[in-house]
Structure formats: structure tokens, C-alpha cells
Amino acid sequence: MSAALPPVIVLVRPQLGENIGKAARAMLNFGLTELRLVTPRDGWPNPDAGPASAGADIVLAEAEVFGSLADAVADCTTIYATTVRKRGVMKPVLTPEAAAREVHASAGRSAYVFGAERSGLETDDVALAHAIVTVPINPEFASLNLAQAVILLAYEWSKGIALASPPEVPLDPPAPHAELEEFIQHLTRDLDASGYFVPPERTEATLRTLRTALTKTGWSHNDIRMMHGIITALGRTPRPR
Amino acid sequence: MSAALPPVIVLVRPQLGENIGKAARAMLNFGLTELRLVTPRDGWPNPDAGPASAGADIVLAEAEVFGSLADAVADCTTIYATTVRKRGVMKPVLTPEAAAREVHASAGRSAYVFGAERSGLETDDVALAHAIVTVPINPEFASLNLAQAVILLAYEWSKGIALASPPEVPLDPPAPHAELEEFIQHLTRDLDASGYFVPPERTEATLRTLRTALTKTGWSHNDIRMMHGIITALGRTPRPR
Numbered sequence: 001m002s003a004a005l006p007p008v009i010v011l012v013r014p015q016l017g018e019n020i021g022k023a024a025r026a027m028l029n030f031g032l033t034e035l036r037l038v039t040p041r042d043g044w045p046n047p048d049a050g051p052a053s054a055g056a057d058i059v060l061a062e063a064e065v066f067g068s069l070a071d072a073v074a075d076c077t078t079i080y081a082t083t084v085r086k087r088g089v090m091k092p093v094l095t096p097e098a099a100a101r102e103v104h105a106s107a108g109r110s111a112y113v114f115g116a117e118r119s120g121l122e123t124d125d126v127a128l129a130h131a132i133v134t135v136p137i138n139p140e141f142a143s144l145n146l147a148q149a150v151i152l153l154a155y156e157w158s159k160g161i162a163l164a165s166p167p168e169v170p171l172d173p174p175a176p177h178a179e180l181e182e183f184i185q186h187l188t189r190d191l192d193a194s195g196y197f198v199p200p201e202r203t204e205a206t207l208r209t210l211r212t213a214l215t216k217t218g219w220s221h222n223d224i225r226m227m228h229g230i231i232t233a234l235g236r237t238p239r240p241r
Numbered sequence: 242m243s244a245a246l247p248p249v250i251v252l253v254r255p256q257l258g259e260n261i262g263k264a265a266r267a268m269l270n271f272g273l274t275e276l277r278l279v280t281p282r283d284g285w286p287n288p289d290a291g292p293a294s295a296g297a298d299i300v301l302a303e304a305e306v307f308g309s310l311a312d313a314v315a316d317c318t319t320i321y322a323t324t325v326r327k328r329g330v331m332k333p334v335l336t337p338e339a340a341a342r343e344v345h346a347s348a349g350r351s352a353y354v355f356g357a358e359r360s361g362l363e364t365d366d367v368a369l370a371h372a373i374v375t376v377p378i379n380p381e382f383a384s385l386n387l388a389q390a391v392i393l394l395a396y397e398w399s400k401g402i403a404l405a406s407p408p409e410v411p412l413d414p415p416a417p418h419a420e421l422e423e424f425i426q427h428l429t430r431d432l433d434a435s436g437y438f439v440p441p442e443r444t445e446a447t448l449r450t451l452r453t454a455l456t457k458t459g460w461s462h463n464d465i466r467m468m469h470g471i472i473t474a475l476g477r478t479p480r481p482r
Contacts, residue, residue, distance in 0.1 A: 029383065054386075055382065138269060138272045141297060143269070148267070151392070151393070155376070158378075158379075191474055216460075217458040218457050226451065230428070233436070234475040234476050235475050236435055
């Protein structure tokens, strides 16, 4: 039995209540119970979810709703964005198998993040993630729906709960996402004040690049505390140049 | 690339055309195309199958209908009966993973046989099989539908063929150590100038902690260039506080 926490399933902007129900059913079949919803289109609770869950009511009853993906994964240390499409984002790409191995070896909380039924995850959603999980699929017929993607990832994860090997616990585990987010906000404010974002129309792309670089650091709570201090120190004293 | 033939998918007494369509969709996602139907309840073709297949029409168009399971698997050398329920039948019980390995190693034709939506396979159906395939599932919530069982077996089979490798994304590799070193020197100089190293006798330990945090970032050449710019920007302009 893996001692690692089961992954949280996060559905970003899901459209149909029926699909939320099917995702809950897929989860519970493989022992996953924690569902988080980011701004579901038709609000929550949704009367169409229950019948589609085929009895996975406990998952729906305990589902939590968040206003943003960042909020939904605030307590997670490793975030996996599931997408079948190629992105212009420089992140490691894992199979469901490889991701499951990482989740079982992690000392923190992991999140599997899924996009909306038709459109999938936005670039900004993917930017939050540490890695991308892609289900290898027939390139001539790639038609995996939301619940199917959930079931494949849940199934791969469930294989690891039979494993007897204890997780490798890193000495200083990565900080929860909320701490990194706060640091990114701090840095962005200070950079903005110092005139870093020039020209302004490049700001969004620059921020995304910066976020990617900071997301892959694996910084712990203590690392991030130190980095706050560094930013503050660098801005504090005008230095002779 | 496995040289073995892909397995045939056999649905025994399927009830709803919609579920036949969903099974076809599940198959084609993972490169399986040969579907056989044993006495489908509502006959064949079934107008409900097409819409549910989400474009997997080729699988449906080429589906064959048989009067008995024995006829449907007449050309197959190894027959796998999928069931989640315990049977009083003395057959080897395999996971989808183990069955897929056997299929890839087989010189003959393999069949994955699935029962009707509600009732599953009859004892006489299972008696024809060489082995039973069971998806390990949450004992307190075992609610896998037909298409989900098909997709899990098709997915496991697909790992053995070429499409099972994730797309190679050119990641931004970590920079050579000298670049990181240069960055650490830059940061150290600027922090020193801003009075960060207080008290002085802690400087060495602080530098070691800082170096550890920066060494684990995995930053690329481009990341490090950006970080040089960030340090310079933060120190450039005295900001109102």
C-alpha cells in the first residue's frame, strides 16, 4: 500500500453536469474520492451529475468548487495538466503510467487537472502545472472524452496502491502551490515597479516564461521564504553602479 | 512495434446500440478496429451506434455479426473473457496488463470477449475462454460499464505498439554548470551590496543554502538569462516602500 496521498481530480470549467457525474464514477471505481471543480459552467450542485455518477454520490457530495485553478490546487505540491494536444509550453510530458509512479513517490499532494469537454485546458492553466500528462492515442482518431481521460489516469494510479514499497520522502519537499503563487505575485509586483515589463504588450508572455522557470524549481517552503527575502533585499538599497 | 495481430473485440448479446458505438470509439482511440457482435439484442446495423461512436464509423461499418460466441472466435487462438465478477470456473485470472503482454507475444489471433451491459458473460461463454481478464477495481464501488472495460483493455494493449510512446517534446535542457555559477556570483555580488548578508558570520551558511536552492531549479540557458535580467531590474530602481 502506497503511503502517498491519492491525487486530487480537478475539472476546469466543466460544461455538462452529466460529465461531472461520469468523472466521479470513473474516480470511485479506482478508489479516488476527492473532486474539485473550477467554475463549472452551469453552477454547482448540478442535478444532471447524480444520475450519471451511477452511485458515486459521495464523490459529488464532497466535491468542492473554486474560482480559479490556482485556488483549487493551492495545497498541492505537484500539478499534472492532462492534455492530448501539443502545446508551446516547455514542460515534461509524461504517460499516465509515469505520472502515477511520481504521484506514488511524492511526499506531498498531487493534482490531476482536466480541461473543459471540448476546448481542454488553456495555456494559462497548463502554465501552472509541473508536467503534462498525455494519454498516447491513435493519431488518426484521437477522441477521448473527459470521463475516459479520468478513468485512464485513475486506473493507472490504482495499480500503485497494491505496491508495498514505501515512498521515497525528499528531505525538503516542494512547497504547496499557494506559496509559490504568492512568491510569483511578490516578484511580479516588484518587477513591475522597477520597470521590468517593457514593452507592456510582451508582459503576458514574459510572465508565462517566468512562471514556467519558477514552477520547475521544486522549491520548498524554506527556499521560497529565502527567495522572498532576496527580492526584498535586492530592491531595498540603491547601489552605486 | 509488436508484430502480433491486434486482438478482436467481441461483444456478446450487447443491448444498446449506443453502447456498441461507444465501444467502437473506445477501440479506435487505441488503434483497434475489428469488432464482432454475437446476437445483438436489437439487430444490426443499429441506428443508435453511429452517433455514439463519435466518428469511429469504420469500426461499425466493418463489424461482423455471429450467431454464437463459438462462431465469433472460430479463427482465434486465444480467448480472453472479461469479467469483474468471480466465477466458479477454474481459469487463470489476468490483469489487463498481463493479458496485453500475452497478446503481444502470441503468434495467433486473440479475442477479448465482453458480456452484456447488465448481466455480463454467462458461465458457458466463460467456459470457451483460455483465461479471464479482470480489471482490479474498488471492491466497494465496482461500476465499470461496457465501453469503459473496452477502453481499459484497448489502452493496455496499445502500450505494446508504437503509438504508446509519448510525443518527444524538445525540453529546454538545464544550462551547463558554469552558467549557473556565473549567475550565483552575480546574485551574491548584488545581495552583498544590498546588505543581505547580516550577520557576516552567517554568510557562508546562507550562501550554501542559496546554492542548494538554485542548483535544484533545473534552469536552462534561457531561464538563467532571464534571471540575470530580473536581478538587475530589481536593483535598478529605488522603489517607494
